[in-house]
Amino acid sequence: MDNFEAGAREHLLSLNVDENGSESKIEVKGLTRCLDKGVSILQNVSLDIPRGKIMGIIGPSGSGKSTLLRALNRLWEPPSGTVFLDGKDITGIDVLELRRKVGMLFQLPVLFEGTVADNVRYGPQLKGKKLRDEEVYKLLTFADLDPSFFNKPGSELSVGQAQRVALARTLANEPEVLLLDEPTSALDPISTQNIEDVLVKLKSSGMTIVMVSHSIKQIQRIADVVCLLVGGEIVEVLNSNQLSEAKHPMATRFLELSS
Numbered sequence: 352m353d354n355f356e357a358g359a360r361e362h363l364l365s366l367n368v369d370e371n372g373s374e375s376k377i378e379v380k381g382l383t384r385c386l387d388k389g390v391s392i393l394q395n396v397s398l399d400i401p402r403g404k405i406m407g408i409i410g411p412s413g414s415g416k417s418t419l420l421r422a423l424n425r426l427w428e429p430p431s432g433t434v435f436l437d438g439k440d441i442t443g444i445d446v447l448e449l450r451r452k453v454g455m456l457f458q459l460p461v462l463f464e465g466t467v468a469d470n471v472r473y474g475p476q477l478k479g480k481k482l483r484d485e486e487v488y489k490l491l492t493f494a495d496l497d498p499s500f501f502n503k504p505g506s507e508l509s510v511g512q513a514q515r516v517a518l519a520r521t522l523a524n525e526p527e528v529l530l531l532d533e534p535t536s537a538l539d540p541i542s543t544q545n546i547e548d549v550l551v552k553l554k555s556s557g558m559t560i561v562m563v564s565h566s567i568k569q570i571q572r573i574a575d576v577v578c579l580l581v582g583g584e585i586v587e588v589l590n591s592n593q594l595s596e597a598k599h600p601m602a603t604r605f606l607e608l609s610s
């Protein structure tokens with residue numbers, strides 16, 4: 352390991368522990384969501400999301416994965432005292448500030464009107480900062496898009512290209528956490544691999560990533576930790592290389608059927 356690598360590693364290790372000595376970037380404590388009719392979508396969910404790691408969330412359709420993810424940046428407002436970012440209750444953080452820190456990418460990207468560059472500049476512009484052309488190029492390259500996309504209208508892109516622009520747009524806010532809801536399910540295998548490579552790069556720069564995916568193989572490729580959600584409850588949290596050790600009957604059946 353050369354000096355630079357050693358220094359970078361030390362820096363990353365120092366990112367792993369905050370002032371409270373906690374290794375969790377996000378803590379979820381007893382999160383429940385009930386519908387008006389009394390049906391519960393999430394039941395007493397408690398989860399530690401490790402800092403600087405990729406956590407995969409898997410589970411059958413309708414098990415509450417998206418609801419849990421959306422609670423983490425208040426797209427669904429969790430009750431106070433249930434979700435904490437760096438030890439702070441997120442319901443007490445200004446919502447725009449929170450969403451800058453905790454960015455989100457959806458299954459299908461929605462680009463704003465205008466060019467690719469307009470899209471990438473959107474977030475910083477809201478704070479009164481105009482990204483320089485070179486900064487936009489850098490973000491596009493990072494998201495694995497050729498710089499020639501700079502002036503293209505967003506409406507002329509394929510879904511895979513638009514997803515990478517959406518990623519560059521999210522990264523322009525310099526988030527600390529990235530939430531992904533099945534970000535590659537509409538993409539071809541090459542675009543999928545490109546996005547996965549970018550996610551792994553982001554993790555090595557210290558970012559915390561939480562990804563809902565229906566692909567067990569994808570989770571095994573890139574996640575460090577996996578959370579299995581069944582019927583609104585967390586039934587297992589495992590290292591991604593230990594998925595075969597899941598014990599909960601629904602979890603084992605789900606894993607058998609999806610592999």
Ligand SMILES: Nc1ncnc2c1ncn2[C@@H]1O[C@H](COP(=O)(O)OP(=O)(O)OP(=O)(O)O)[C@@H](O)[C@H]1O
Binds near residue numbers: 392419
């Ligand atoms: N706003 C809402 N109003 C009523 N029901 C909802 C609402 N949001 C989610 N649900 C229901 O809650 C359950 C969990 O939904 P959620 O989208 O979180 O599941 P999921 O695990 O992400 O599903 P999928 O894998 O199919 O995307 C589903 O039964 C869904 O119909």
